[in-house]
Amino acid sequence: MTEQAATKKKTFRPDNHNTLGWKLFLVYDIFMMGIIVFNLFCLCANLFLMSSFGKLFFDEIHLPEVLAFYKSDLHPWVIKTEGWFILFLVAELSIRWLVAIVYKHHQRWFFFPFIHWYEVLAIIPYLRFLRLIRAGIIAYRLHELGYKVIPDNIMKKVLFYYRVVMEELSDRVVVSVIDGIKYELDNSSSHKKIIHDLVDHHRDMFAQALAEILQEALATELKAQQRLIADNVGHIVKQAIEDTPQLTQLLRLIPIAGGMIENQIQSIGQRLGENITNGLIDPLTEGTATQPNQIYTLISDKVSHLNIENKALEELVESAVYESLESLRKQVKIKQWQIELEQYDQSKD
Template sequence: MAQQKSIRPENHNTLGWRLFLVYDILMMAIIVFNLFCLCANVFLMSSFGQLFFDEIHLPQVLAFYKSDLHPWVIKTEGWFILFLVVELAVRWLIAIIYKHHQRWFFFPFVHWYEILAIIPYLRFLRLIRAGIIAYRLHELGYKVIPDNIMKKVLFYYRVVMEEISDRVVVSVIDGIKYELDTSSSHKKIIHDLVDHHRDIFAQALAEILQDALANELKAQQNLIADHVGHIVKKAIEDTPQLTQLLRLIPIAGSMIENQIQNIGQQLGENITHGLIDPLTEGSHTQPNQIYTLISDKVSQLNIENKKLEELVESVVYESLESLRKQVKIKQWQIELEKYDQSKD
């Protein structure tokens, strides 16, 4: 069976696996033969078929088909439909017993093409099942379909699926932009969008601060401390009142002035280290509490601000437009160009 992969024995040398393999091949052959007979019947029963056999001077062959073989084609099609119904019911029962799906009623949705293929006007969907069986046999190493044909089939399948999905996505994006342009509640939509991502934004911002700011502060900590120390020392030197006061002390005044300058420099360095150390703690998985607090506060900013609203709207619109441009890129055309270039 084409979709009973979950109940297949994993060992390809077992009798059960071989029976499944034979059944798959038999089903594929029956489906192809059935569709061939139906297509031939449509041709032979049409006015074009009548004209064709008249042209080749074999009207008696067509008459024989209409009188003797056509009724059997109709009967066998009825039998085959009955067989498909019974086979589908048996597989559904097996799927329920072995719990192939989370819910018992999922089976018809997974095998929708097989159910629709039972309808006479949708017989062509049986080709999907035959194709799936052929593809699975191809994956198992049985070259049912030549590699060049398989590549072409997969290529055109991707073309069709990409064109369908692209049109759906572009339509959805255009619909969203239209709603944002025309709806009076578009601001509420944007606000809801921002509110929904506040926690994620806060977490991302905390990680960015931890990875960028904390690491850079740790790397530049000594340089910043030295710089602050020199600033404090320079500030003491540039304080004339203190210099004049110390010079009133004979002999020891200049020594005290130098000591005060050194003490001021060390004090500035120590204060700088004390201020920077808490900012360098934490890791990527557990960001610093200060950064976490800053991120939480930033993420809770009220966007009831004209400029901020314009910024958020611009981000939303440009994101939709970028997504639309990306979706409109035809990947199959790029692949086809690469293939043509490889041939040159």
């Protein structure tokens, strides 16, 4: 969207609630909500009055002449006004579509009827009930702006039941999809290929994750324990020299300096063990979590490219896939609205 178009759109739908344009839109929304509700009320009343149940009701209250007056004088006007109202909706929708095109409210000019599908379908006489959706959207928008068109308790109930319906629908779809996947894995001869493709697709991600884990866990721990490991190795080398009787006997043959040489050899051996240990550990402590060192990267790459044409490994992968699907199925079957309802009942008690 160009800067000029964005400016036009902002001008057409001002964000400042004190502007005249915003107030006109507010009045227009309230007007549309009112006439839609009134229109639907008239249609519902007409349906009742023209039905056999309505005739029975007025006969019971001994006012058949009122019903006869409605059928003869008022009913034709209801039909005419419904026709006028449909023409008004067509004209109003066309004008709003034209305005949306001019001010580029959508990326394509033909998006408008798809976004406002309920308004388009509500023009059809047999789908009049969809007009309630527009009235509800207007009421909800006014409610968000701080105008309490709908009482808070009613709004909470409406939102609660809306979430109930949406959760039940989405849960059934997800559970059906999961069951379908499990059925395919159980009955399809190509399920191994599916699993292999799944593993192959995630090999690089697995290698990267494993390298980061080795860098964060192993490298950090080695660096923390490096001094202790080096000291232990040094003591082991020193003890190994002490436990070599041939060397001790040979050095003792040297008069006076033999004991000193033996101590020096032990000290050199200890330092040599420490330096070798530090030299082996230092390369393993280099790198960061985002850029693991080459050793961990190589190890992770080799592990990720293991051939899974192995019965035990295939069973492991299949078990992980099945348990993941089952865990997801159990989670989806949890009714969040039931939990919310129980919490509400407990708060009342």
